[in-house]
Amino acid sequence: MSRRMEYTIAFDVPAEKMYQDFTSREYWQSLMGAYRQLSPSEITSFTSDERGTDIVFVQEVPRSELPAIARSVVPADMVITRTQHFDPFDHAKNQATGHYAASIPRGPGRFGGKYVLTDTDSGSQLRLASVCKVSIPLVGGALEDLILHHIKYLFDAEEEFAAHWISRHH
Incomplete structure (x- = not known):
């Protein structure tokens, strides 16, 4: 069974401006x-290009910093490959859509989701719909909960980063 999480990030600029940031190399x-x-x-x-923007990046988490339950199934430092895709901005709907994923080599699960960037009365918002699945008997559900718990903190940090970015660039 997989776990799902909905999350919304608010921005103080219109969706089109935030999209321009999300699709710039400088931002990433x-x-x-x-x-x-x-x-x-x-x-x-x-x-x-005209098909959208794709970003792939790698983050390394030392095994010593992993929770005990994760260390029981991850034998070395955890190398996470994250992919982000933004479709072209839809001017008729004044929004952008896309998808994201994270993977670990030989990892026993998957994480990913879709997002929609839209205008709000005070700027814009990015709505993220994530799905996490870990295929390990007995501990899979606990690991899914743990991953989503940490993903929430990651999204919080990325929202804070975006707020600082906006204050310096808009």
Whole structure:
């Protein structure tokens, strides 16, 4: 059985401006700089064209920093590959959609989701719908809960980063 989580991030700028940030290399390089303060993180691929924008980056979490239940199934430092895709901005609907995923080599599960960036009365919001599935008998559900718990903190941190980005760039 998989676990699901809905999460909304609010921004003080219109959706189209936030989309321009999300699809700029500068934004992602700056985000990686913030992540590097915690652990090794780097962009491995960035493309943007008429089909949309794709970003792939890798983050490393030392095994010693993993919770005990995770260390029981992860034999080494955890290398997480994250992918982000933003479809082209839809001017008729004044929104953008996309999807994201995270994977661990030889990892026994999957994490991903879809998002929609839309305008609000005070700026814009990014609605994320995530799904987590860990295929390990007996501990899979506990690991799914743990992953989603930490994903919430990750989304909180990314919302805070975006707020600082907006204050410096808009």
